[in-house]
Amino acid sequence: xxxxxxxxxxxxxxxxxxxxxxxxxxxxxxxxxxxxxxxxxxxxxxxxxxxxxxxxxxxxxxxxxxxxxxxxxxxxxxxxxxxxxxxxxxxxxxxxxxxxxxxxxxxxxxxxxxxxxxxxxxxxxxxxxxxxxxxxxxxxxxxxxxxxxxxxxxxxxxxxxxxxxxxxxxxxxxxxxxxxxxxxxxxxxxxxxxxxxxxxxxxxxxxxxxxxxxxxxxxxxxxxxxxxxxxxxxxxxxxxxxxxxxxxxxxxxxxxxxxxxxxxxxxxxxxxxxxxxxxxxxxxxxxxxxxxxxxxxxxxxxxxxxxxxxxxxxxxxxxxxxxxxxxxxxxxxxxxxxxxxxxxxxxxxxxxxxxxxxxxxxxxxxxxxxxxxxxxxxxxxxxxxxxxxxxxxxxxxxxxxxxxxxxxxxxxxxxxxxxxxxxxxxxxxxxxxxxxxxxxxxxxxxxxxxxxxxxxxxxxxxxxxxxxxxxxxxxxxxx
Amino acid sequence: xxxxxxxxxxxxxxxxxxxxxxxxxxxxxxxxxxxxxxxxxxxxxxxxxxxxxxxxxxxxxxxxxxxxxxxxxxxxxxxxxxxxxxxxxxxxxxxxxxxxxxxxxxxxxxxxxxxxxxxxxxxxxxxxxxxxxxxxxxxxxxxxxxxxxxxxxxxxxxxxxxxxxxxxxxxxxxxxxxxxxxxxxxxxxxxxxxxxxxxxxxxxxxxxxx
Ligand code: SF4
Numbered sequence: 001x002x003x004x005x006x007x008x009x010x011x012x013x014x015x016x017x018x019x020x021x022x023x024x025x026x027x028x029x030x031x032x033x034x035x036x037x038x039x040x041x042x043x044x045x046x047x048x049x050x051x052x053x054x055x056x057x058x059x060x061x062x063x064x065x066x067x068x069x070x071x072x073x074x075x076x077x078x079x080x081x082x083x084x085x086x087x088x089x090x091x092x093x094x095x096x097x098x099x100x101x102x103x104x105x106x107x108x109x110x111x112x113x114x115x116x117x118x119x120x121x122x123x124x125x126x127x128x129x130x131x132x133x134x135x136x137x138x139x140x141x142x143x144x145x146x147x148x149x150x151x152x153x154x155x156x157x158x159x160x161x162x163x164x165x166x167x168x169x170x171x172x173x174x175x176x177x178x179x180x181x182x183x184x185x186x187x188x189x190x191x192x193x194x195x196x197x198x199x200x201x202x203x204x205x206x207x208x209x210x211x212x213x214x215x216x217x218x219x220x221x222x223x224x225x226x227x228x229x230x231x232x233x234x235x236x237x238x239x240x241x242x243x244x245x246x247x248x249x250x251x252x253x254x255x256x257x258x259x260x261x262x263x264x265x266x267x268x269x270x271x272x273x274x275x276x277x278x279x280x281x282x283x284x285x286x287x288x289x290x291x292x293x294x295x296x297x298x299x300x301x302x303x304x305x306x307x308x309x310x311x312x313x314x315x316x317x318x319x320x321x322x323x324x325x326x327x328x329x330x331x332x333x334x335x336x337x338x339x340x341x342x343x344x345x346x347x348x349x350x351x352x353x354x355x356x357x358x359x360x361x362x363x364x365x366x367x368x369x370x371x372x373x374x375x376x377x378x379x380x381x382x383x384x385x386x387x388x389x390x391x392x393x394x395x396x397x398x399x400x401x402x403x404x405x406x407x408x409x410x411x412x413x414x415x416x417x418x419x420x421x422x423x424x425x426x427x428x429x430x431x432x433x434x435x436x437x438x439x440x441x442x443x444x445x446x447x448x449x450x451x452x453x454x455x456x457x458x459x460x461x462x463x464x465x466x467x468x469x470x471x472x473x474x475x476x477x478x479x
Numbered sequence: 480x481x482x483x484x485x486x487x488x489x490x491x492x493x494x495x496x497x498x499x500x501x502x503x504x505x506x507x508x509x510x511x512x513x514x515x516x517x518x519x520x521x522x523x524x525x526x527x528x529x530x531x532x533x534x535x536x537x538x539x540x541x542x543x544x545x546x547x548x549x550x551x552x553x554x555x556x557x558x559x560x561x562x563x564x565x566x567x568x569x570x571x572x573x574x575x576x577x578x579x580x581x582x583x584x585x586x587x588x589x590x591x592x593x594x595x596x597x598x599x600x601x602x603x604x605x606x607x608x609x610x611x612x613x614x615x616x617x618x619x620x621x622x623x624x625x626x627x628x629x630x631x632x633x634x635x636x637x638x639x640x641x642x643x644x645x646x647x648x649x650x651x652x653x654x655x656x657x658x659x660x661x662x663x664x665x666x667x668x669x670x671x672x673x674x675x676x677x678x679x680x681x682x683x684x685x686x687x688x689x
Pocket of ligand 1: 315317318319320321322323345372375376377378379380382
């Protein structure tokens with residue numbers, strides 16, 4: 001089970017159980033997460049410097065969000081000036097229609113795509129197929145996953161759930177003239193051979209954007225493989241797709257973000273390529289795309305933006321560190337979530353995009369241990385946001401800003417909490433209840449099986465804490 | 480224009496309805512390096528699997544000729560920059576293709592260009608990075624498609640860090656494509672095992688010239 005769904009809550013429990021019982025999958029994720037955490041740690045030897053850098057990263061993204069509408073206008077203006085055509089899409093459907101229209105307008109036939117989460121989010125590949133186009137994923141991990149008919153399980157390392165033996169089998173089965181080998185260099189060589197053919201003949205290249213710089217009208221793409229450079233350089237038409245939150249104010253904001261992104265993502269000091277695109281090929285240049293388009297996608301972001309606290313969600317630079325540090329993600333893997341963005345950031349983004357009625361249960365797959373919040377390079381308070389969304393899921397406040405709010409509310413649970421609150425607000429009542437509970441502890445009704453299936457039965461102590469303290473005060477004189 | 484205006488209106492409305500206090504940036508920004516120290520650059524490039532040769536500027540052609548003989552690099556793809564001209568005139572009489580016409584040369588570039596030679600406009604010491612600009616005399620794909628890329632970079636064009644390098648472009652304006660290259664192309668997408676030459680060059684050889 002590895003498809004994205006627009007109803008992540010449906011069968012979430014089933015997917016969790018399947019994931020937990022898959023020993024191979026758990027081993028893949030455990031190995032990969034340990035590796036990535038170690039690598040990140042080794043890149044930040046000085047904790048003070050790290051905290052300082054995180055302050056800076058958070059402030060840069062926060063400033064960009066504070067000026068978001070103005071920066072988007074500036075970006076549009078500078079891009080146009082540079083010859084980049086800008087398009088705006090409110091929804092996934094609109095974005096897909098714009099992209100399909102652009103491909104048709106240049107009579108595109110062979111389409112390659114560099115790694116991009118925004119295009120996964122809007123379901124571009126499916127939309128293009130429906131319009132009669134095939135779009136080849138060119139990031140090695142994405143290529144493997146696409147060929148297998150799967151979806152990515154991690155936002156940085158899409159094929160992290162797969163081991164080399166299964167990839168070796170896939171390549172031998174699906175690519176002509178490819179013998180079975182588990183040699184990783186050879187496997188990558190095979191991918192290189194196939195994808196080079198595709199690059200050489202592609203007429204449209206689609207990519208994501210890591211940051212767009214408003215001051216200069218520049219698109220910044222960060223990668224190690226070179227597939228992003230191929231997709232944005234070789235085809236005659238380049239279409240870049242980005243969420244509206246990814247704009248930053250100035251070129252000078254980039255260095256600190258570049259110190260944070262690759263280190264947090266893969267534990268590298270820098271990626272092999274940082275690709276800054278500020279326009280199509282000029283007349284005196286030999287190569288590069290003749291047309292560059294930028295599609296700005298809202299898809300629910302402006303709604304997230306409207307809440308002061310939830311706005312922090314939009315600071316995300318999609319590094320994946322939160323999932324690498326999440327003990328739940330490590331055990332479940334990315335597919336169990338059923339969403340484009342899995343792990344902590346997914347638990348915060350998806351319920352806001354789809355609505356709490358469709359994705360609210362995701363927020364329960366969290367022990368609130370706080371590791372994600374400590375790892376986040378731009379200090380998104382992920383645990384606070386998860387808690388906030390849990391609250392919005394059960395609130396009866398009609399003014400809640402989150403779609404599908406209150407849909408996780410259960411009358412019995414609400415009643416239990418009301419009683420709990422009353423008891424705790426009245427000391428006398430509290431003592432009376434604890435007294436009763438301790439005296440009748442053997443008579444209390446059994447806890448639901450959901451609790452006791454994997455945990456010991458809970459039973460009140462023979463005497464309440466208050467009583468025990470009172471007794472101790474009598475028997476042990478104060479020092 | 481409708482979607483654009485609706486998105487912007489929603490953002491403006493959200494900002495006014497739910498204003499947030501701005502975050503204060505850290506008081507002590509990371510210490511700025513002033514003097515580029517080339518040791519970290521050489522170290523970082525080496526760690527990223529690039530081969531770095533520190534040399535007098537007049538010496539690189541002879542050295543490259545020796546390497547070419549050793550590694551049987553016979554056919555060179557170049558642009559129209561200074562190093563291309565120097566190399567074409569070298570005594571070893573290398574076989575050179577000047578790459579300046581995309582339409583007619585693209586297929587050959589993908590099929591049979593084994594080694595590219597070009598000049599980088601600068602470097603970044605801290606991260607071991609080469610700064611490569613798209614220019615009329617330097618096609619973008621020269622640093623991307625051939626499996627081996629030989630780069631000449633001058634020490635005096637090396638900046639201490641990325642902030643300094645970018646500050647320069649804030650003043651002068653950016654080229655249509657500015658590329659920072661910090662090693663040969665690589666991937667760890669199969670079971671976290673590092674492999675070089677995913678899509679771009681498998682080998683990167685840097686002549687760091689005095
Ligand atoms: S929420 Fe933070 S840690 Fe998670 S992907 Fe976004 S930036 Fe990275």
